[in-house]
Amino acid sequence: MTDGTWITLISLAVTVLFMLGTPVLLVIFYWSVGCSLVIGLTLDNAGNELLNVFKDGFALLAMPLFILTGDLINKSGIAKRLSDFAYACLGWLRGGLAMAAIGACGLFAAISGSNSATTATIGSMLHPEMTNGGYDERFSAATAAAGGTVGIIIPPSIIFIVYGFLMNLPISDLFIAGIIPGSLMVFAMMAMCFIVSTINKWGILIALSPFRVFKTAVGAWLGFFAIGLVLWGIYTGKFSPTEAAGVTVGFGIIVGVISYPLNKLMGVDQSAPVDEKPFAAMVVVEGFRLRDVPAVVVRSAQIAGILTPLIAVSIVMQQVLGALGASEVIGELLRGMGGYYPVLFASMAIVFVSGMILESLPVTIILAPILAPIAASVGVDPIHFSVVFLVGASIGFITPPYGLNLYVASGVTGVPYFRLLRYSTMYLVSLIAVWLFVALVPELATWLPAQMAR
Incomplete structure (x- = not known):
């Protein structure tokens, strides 16, 4: 079988695992290791990347x-x-x-x-x-x-x-x-x-x-x-x-x-x-x-112990995606859309869809290094784009099917997850309105940093 076929099968397998309730950390790890073996990246490389995150991440x-x-x-x-x-x-x-x-x-x-x-x-x-x-x-x-x-x-x-x-x-x-x-x-x-x-x-x-x-x-x-x-x-x-x-x-x-x-x-x-x-x-x-x-x-350590390894394996996943040429594919797709606003809104759409199935950390670690340089190349201020990107990632916390905050709220209140969706949707509308406003008015993100720099 070709490398593309193997990667497709691995992706389908980890998708099934995710749907069966396997933690996102393990899903990303399994996919990264499987794809690394297919494309010839050594496991030593993955180990070094994991170590560097903890060694250099002051x-x-x-x-x-x-x-x-x-x-x-x-x-x-x-x-x-x-x-x-x-x-x-x-x-x-x-x-x-x-x-x-x-x-x-x-x-x-x-x-x-x-x-x-x-x-x-x-x-x-x-x-x-x-x-x-x-x-x-x-x-x-x-x-x-x-x-x-x-x-x-x-x-x-x-x-x-x-x-x-x-x-x-x-x-x-x-x-x-x-x-x-x-x-x-x-x-x-x-x-x-x-x-x-x-x-x-x-x-x-x-x-x-x-x-x-x-x-x-x-x-x-x-x-x-x-x-x-x-x-x-x-x-x-x-x-x-x-x-x-x-x-x-x-x-x-x-x-x-x-x-x-x-x-x-x-x-x-x-x-x-x-x-x-x-x-x-x-x-x-x-x-x-x-x-x-x-x-x-x-x-607190239990929470940090979940998030920090997630950052580490997501960086390995980002490296595998780079080796597969994902950055170039997404880059060509966005650059082909034209100028400032098409690239900005297309990036927002990608973040929104990703936030529906992934937590904000892997969304940020995987997509930010791909989307931010493309946005900067068409004139989007890096600070403005960071806020637009992360507001979109935060909206993913109440966007099903993942919606991490919905699970947390369900856990502490005892209200079943699916019963929250009716009213969380109303809040989702208001947050998307703010998100679009921030995207269209860069000064909302850039004015205060500029004032503080004086």
Whole structure:
């Protein structure tokens, strides 16, 4: 048989494995090894590529550290304070609690940088409150899944770190570029949430109380401080994104360990509703004991242990695709389409379809080195293209059949996956609208980095 026939058979075989539930990591690995043997690439080459990812990937150290930061922020109670603040600001609107969940996702994303951590944290906290408040359980779970998409767009972002590492772009510039598009995604989802909730008359309204807003803002001060610490440190050059991740981990541990005995000393019941807590109790979060830290680290390591090997094998897959000439085929196809907008929109279509069947990391690692140079050759700004590319990849988190956030939301809420699709589709429409807007207006991604460079 010819090499093409073997590669086709291998591709069909791993597709069947994927449909049977084999992890994406193993599917990519099996395909890469099989195709390497067919085209004559030695397994030593694959081993060297896997080793190089871990040996030379200093920037990738930020990924497990930001994942750990998200878990520490959740464990300490800071994430709950951020959601309380968002609800105090939005609870007077129809659908206010659901809108607060999306706002809390945006605030949590500004610390954690992870879509799955954002979905899991906010979903587990607010889904019970939303269902008790009269919201449809499917809508509540879909809201957490959709809100989690901003986890990789609002800085600090794990996927921006990976993209910058692959494309040799300043990670700090990519972080800044994600601020406006990420904010637009939050506002667009809030608008859709308001419309759907108003039509269905969901939610229990609370009075807008300036004192409650102020009180919950004081309660969330540690979360705001953590966000400011990361942004200030990176954008002033005090520390790199990797060092920023380490600083926030240290911050999370110190805050959690100090807050726990302070609560005991003050006799504070942090489980009480916001209105029943004394003002002084809002300054201190729930915290945790020092002996709880190893369990949090293990949980974060489990997530990082899934993502990091996925990056490594995806780079091997990218190399195999290069040897097969995939870059040239896609390049010729896109260049033959004409100029700026045809190439940009064709790239977006490729990212969208890929996001339906793959997680954002393999989509980024496989396609970014192929599509970004082609886009640059027709005049697309590299920073603008990175944001367009990654917003599209984030939309894949709620796009079936893969839709990672849908699976995460289903797992933490108990709502079956397929029951989420009705309402996640509504959020999908609003996110695609923002995606097109960002693609058509490059300044939404490039203006802030240009201002910071002055």
